[in-house]
Amino acid sequence: MLPPPVPIKVKKGKGPPEGLNDIEMPLVDHLEELRQRVLRSLLFILLATLASLIFVKPLVNLLEAPAGAIHFLQVAPGEFLFVSIKVAFYAGLTISMPFVFYQGLAFVLPGLTTKEKKLIAPAVAGSAILFIGGLIFSWASLIPAALSFLVGYGADVVEPLWSIEKYLDFVLMLLLATGLAFQLPVLQLLLGVLGLVKWRKMLSSWRWVVVSAAIAGAVLTPSTDPITMLLLSSAITTLFLIGVGLVALSEQFREQTH
Numbered sequence: 001m002l003p004p005p006v007p008i009k010v011k012k013g014k015g016p017p018e019g020l021n022d023i024e025m026p027l028v029d030h031l032e033e034l035r036q037r038v039l040r041s042l043l044f045i046l047l048a049t050l051a052s053l054i055f056v057k058p059l060v061n062l063l064e065a066p067a068g069a070i071h072f073l074q075v076a077p078g079e080f081l082f083v084s085i086k087v088a089f090y091a092g093l094t095i096s097m098p099f100v101f102y103q104g105l106a107f108v109l110p111g112l113t114t115k116e117k118k119l120i121a122p123a124v125a126g127s128a129i130l131f132i133g134g135l136i137f138s139w140a141s142l143i144p145a146a147l148s149f150l151v152g153y154g155a156d157v158v159e160p161l162w163s164i165e166k167y168l169d170f171v172l173m174l175l176l177a178t179g180l181a182f183q184l185p186v187l188q189l190l191l192g193v194l195g196l197v198k199w200r201k202m203l204s205s206w207r208w209v210v211v212s213a214a215i216a217g218a219v220l221t222p223s224t225d226p227i228t229m230l231l232l233s234s235a236i237t238t239l240f241l242i243g244v245g246l247v248a249l250s251e252q253f254r255e256q257t258h
Contacts, residue, residue, distance in 0.1 A: 220232060
């Protein structure tokens with residue numbers, strides 16, 4: 001018979017890290033808590049998706065707006081039904097992002113110090129604001145630029161008649177990818193506050209960040225046109241520099257308070 005798993009120490013209490021009391025939580029309890037938080041996140045996404053189904057037709061009309069006078073086709077029976085479910089799922093996932101992010105942070109909450117716990121609310125709020133900012137940036141800049149390039153290229157040769165499913169896949173993937181990419185400063189700030197990375201170390205790797213941003217711009221943009229890739233990679237690089245600035249400010253604040 002195998003021995004029980006070694007308990008994991010979880011910090012609990014108030015005061016500075018050296019003054020915390022350690023309690024032991026078995027690995028099984030950690031896994032159970034993780035399972036519960038994953039289930040809550042999935043349930044929230046499901047409920048948000050079902051609620052989005054009520055407004056799916058206005059959402060589809062809104063997503064079609066950037067295409068202008070392009071005509072969309074339903075090329076298979078039931079295609080619009082599956083498209084509606086997909087749009088509702090993406091909408092539900094977008095609505096659920098702050099809650100899912102909170103569940104992830106709450107899972108590691110017992111192991112954080114009192115000062116680190118105070119970051120939870122600002123991190124969730126910052127994540128939600130940046131995600132919405134990513135959606136707005138994608139909607140206002142990336143999608144119009146990509147569609148303008150794709151429609152203009154070959155317009156004198158072929159008439160653009162697009163599948164509604166293919167078009168919405170393109171728009172939804174670009175919106176979601178941009179929203180996730182805009183989470184970079186929050187991730188940097190959390191790593192900096194937890195003492196895992198210093199701002200000078202982050203800044204020294206700027207060359208790798210520029211290359212990674214260019215690769216991410218190529219991978220995350222479904223249109224693969226150079227204008228969209230350049231806009232997204234530039235935005236990621238700018239967000240990285242903002243994150244470095246936030247980490248530097250947090251380090252300076254921590255030094256002043258000690």
